[in-house]
Amino acid sequence: MKVPCFFLLLISVLSVNAQTVLDLKFSDDAAVDTVGGREVELINVVVMKAGETGYGDFDGRGAVVVPADPELTFPAQDLLWIELWVNPMKLGNSGTMVTKGTGGNYRFAAEADGTIVFVYYSQGTWRSLRSEEKLTLYEWQHVAVWFDSPMGEVRLYLNGRLVGKGSKYPPFQSKDDLPLVVGATAKSTGDGYVGISGGIGPVLVARGNPRDVSSDSEIGTQVFEVESPF
Numbered sequence: 001m002k003v004p005c006f007f008l009l010l011i012s013v014l015s016v017n018a019q020t021v022l023d024l025k026f027s028d029d030a031a032v033d034t035v036g037g038r039e040v041e042l043i044n045v046v047v048m049k050a051g052e053t054g055y056g057d058f059d060g061r062g063a064v065v066v067p068a069d070p071e072l073t074f075p076a077q078d079l080l081w082i083e084l085w086v087n088p089m090k091l092g093n094s095g096t097m098v099t100k101g102t103g104g105n106y107r108f109a110a111e112a113d114g115t116i117v118f119v120y121y122s123q124g125t126w127r128s129l130r131s132e133e134k135l136t137l138y139e140w141q142h143v144a145v146w147f148d149s150p151m152g153e154v155r156l157y158l159n160g161r162l163v164g165k166g167s168k169y170p171p172f173q174s175k176d177d178l179p180l181v182v183g184a185t186a187k188s189t190g191d192g193y194v195g196i197s198g199g200i201g202p203v204l205v206a207r208g209n210p211r212d213v214s215s216d217s218e219i220g221t222q223v224f225e226v227e228s229p230f
Contacts, residue, residue, distance in 0.1 A: 018081060018208030021071045024064065024182065025202050026054035031064050031182075041065040043193060045183065052229045055085070055201040056183065060092070063184035063193040064200075072180045072205065073105055076149065076171035079208050082108050083144035083157075084182075085201030085228065088135055094194045096185045097143070098203060105172065107185070108145050110135055110196065116156055116163070118145045122173040129154045131164040132219055140201070142226040146213055147172075153215055160224045162217045180205070201230065 023035040027050045031040045044062035048055055056064060066072065074080050082098055088110055095110030107119045114134030120127055135141055135158070144157040149171045156164030178186075182203055184195025204210070211224045 018079075018206040018210035020204060020206045020210065022066065022180065022203065022205040024066070024204075026056045026200075027051055028054075031056060033066065036069065036071065038067050038069065040067075048199070055087075055199045055230065057199055058183045058196050060090070060195060060197040061184075061193060063195060064182035066180040066182070068177045068179050070177075071207075072100060073177065074149070074172050074207070076173065078149050078172060080106060080147040080149070080172075081144070081206040081208065081210055082106075082204070083142065083211075084203040085140055085142055085199075085230065086110070086135070086196070087140045087199035087201075087230070088114075088137055088196060089198035090137070091135070091196075094185060094196070096181075096183065096195045097200065098180065098182055098205070099185045100178070100180050106147070108143075110143075116143055116145075116158065118147065118154055118156060120147075120172060122170040127169055129156060129164050129166045129169075131156045131158060133158055133161075133163040140199070140228050140230045142228070144211075146209060148209075148215065151215070155213065155215070157213075157223060160222055160226045162219055162221050162223050165217075165219060199230075 026047045029047045046057040097108050099107040116131045118129050146155040152169045154166045184193035
């Protein structure tokens, strides 16, 4: 059945009423899910500082593992927002910042060249969007991705500025019930994790558009303001 355009537009407008499904904060030697109350596991991650300035120090082998939960698996016609603070020290083979399971549901990462990328699996192949600007090493930066699956639109943001946009993306194809992992992805052998080297601050995952970003902005536009807590 063909969905009327006005209905898709209504879905996009309603997305501003976002539901936060994960709000991960670092403090007092722990990572805490302040929304879902899930038991979060720290693996080779050292928590630095406390309160609003707390963050996890990742060494390329560390990970924060959030248990599998249907709330973290986004079905086909859904709306995904991810945002976090990151301070990369080194970018190599895997700069994964957030991934759901094997990444088949979704993966948000920093590439070896410093660009940020959103990747997901749909209709038999991997889909991705890469930013037009790069992260800076040894500097705290805010990164975000917005995927409006019903409209087929993906947007990437760096410090609130639009740095990547694409359209006509097919819907999600959820394919796993594995944990959500911050800072790394599971090795194919199942023996440990490989991921980013550097700091990761608060991580937020939402169903909907919590910052009410517009889909009409051009690349380079400052879409929303951020202020570093670090």
